[in-house]
Amino acid sequence: MTKPIIALVTDCDDTVAGDTTTKFLSHRGIDTAKFWGTEVKELLARGWDPSLAYLKRLIANVGKGKPLGEVTNQVLRDFGASLEDSLYPGVATLRADLQSIAAEIYPEITVEFYVISGGMKLVVENIPSLKATCNAVYGCEFEQDPTTGLICDLMRCVTFTEKTRYIFEINKGISPNNMNPYAVNTDQPENERRVPFKNMIYVGDGLTDIPSFSLVKARGGVSFGVFNPGQEASAQRALVEFLSTDRVASMHSPKYGKTDDLGALIRAAVTRMAKRIKAERTGVTDTGAVRLTPAD
């Protein structure tokens, strides 16, 4: 029998932290309105994929004398390390809180935390509290020029449907360090998968999270959406794209403390999952009733 694991899987930008890519661009002195509103928009109008479009423009601005200057992978790591204050309330202690809630119900349970971002992996994974509490961060990655050391090419691009690839990798227990991109396609019976979908909670905010919301929810997990009540466009999107289409259980402000509505609901979801896992493993339900046939 596999070890019981509950996984919290989240997007990064505007979900657990402010927009890390825009922060990086403005930190390096780029006019972000022009970058997103003109440079990237032009590529989108020509049919570019949104993730590839922003990454292409970002790389094009790297170099001596260019707007972003000399950017190496180490520059990205160092910038990520400076972003602790960008995390939303309650994120830093969330995994530890969820772990103690689950362990109190059934000590064998491990709670894992994954971030899947369309932003830059080296920035996101070096935010101190994410580095300390995430099992893995997935995001876009760059190749460095062997001579100059500057980022010069795209190694990995995480788009909206690509996010579901990493959810399946978590589901099937494929190591984030695995170098075979096709490993995720290996057939694996549902009951042998390391993290069943019914033990997953997905949290995201944007259009790029829609396939992930749908995948996790359709397979028995729980999806929550976050939005910014201070922005009309964000509230409109929450209503039209997420709530009206039933893609998420509910929408909330990105606050993860015990007494915040989203934080409380994530804790309630973990509690419920932990009680179900305990009943499946021991045959004893929460109320002390004994099931005649444990599920597995």
Ligand SMILES: [Mg+2]
């Ligand atoms: Mg986002």
